[in-house]
Amino acid sequence: GCTSVAAAAMMSSLTNVNVVDASSARRACRGCTALQQAVSSIDTPHADGAVLFGRARSYFSLLLLDPEDVLSRARAAPDTYTPAEWAALLAVYVSDRQPVSYEQREELKAIVAVANADAEAGSIEHS
Numbered sequence: 001g002c003t004s005v006a007a008a009a010m011m012s013s014l015t016n017v018n019v020v021d022a023s024s025a026r027r028a029c030r031g032c033t034a035l036q037q038a039v040s041s042i043d044t045p046h047a048d049g050a051v052l053f054g055r056a057r058s059y060f061s062l063l064l065l066d067p068e069d070v071l072s073r074a075r076a077a078p079d080t081y082t083p084a085e086w087a088a089l090l091a092v093y094v095s096d097r098q099p100v101s102y103e104q105r106e107e108l109k110a111i112v113a114v115a116n117a118d119a120e121a122g123s124i125e126h127s
Contacts, residue, residue, distance in 0.1 A: 002043040006035055007052035011059055014088040022096040025063035032057045055080075062089050067100045074108055078115030086112055 010032055020028075036053040043049075059081060062070050070089055073080070081089075086108055090100045 002039050003036075003049040004052055006039045007032075007049075007056050010035060010053075010056045011085060014060075014092060015084065017092050019093045019095065020063060021094065022064055025060055025094065028060040028063075029057045032060065059085065059089075063092065063094050064097070066098045067104045068098075071104060071107055071111070074111045078111050079119065083109075083112040083116065 010028075032053050036049065040049060062073065065073075067090060074086055078086075087105075090105055090108055093099075
């Protein structure tokens with residue numbers, strides 16, 4: 001329904017952003033809440049709607065963390081977000097955080113690649 005489309009659209013919007021500041025990241029988090037309320041007024045309420053928008057809020061809150069903290073989250077739970085979503089978090093320049101290094105981007109690629117390989121191996125085992 002509208003809920004899943006709206007939440008996905010919020011998250012994919014980050015790929016179109018080059019520069020953001022902490023204030024804008026916090027506004028994006030609040031925007032997720034406002035959009036959730038607006039969509040729930042026109043769409044059949046779904047229990048997973050709160051989960052989807054909560055995921056989006058958590059995603060935008062990662063912009064407030066330094067790159068090393070984002071990598072720590074990726075190491076701990078790489079399947080929380082898609083590879084493109086993780087990459088977008090480090091691709092955008094956040095003026096209020098430490099700059100992202102080439103090495104950090106490469107480490108993120110490696111973390112996601114291992115997680116994808118593990119997921120594929122798990123799906124093959126269950127087939």
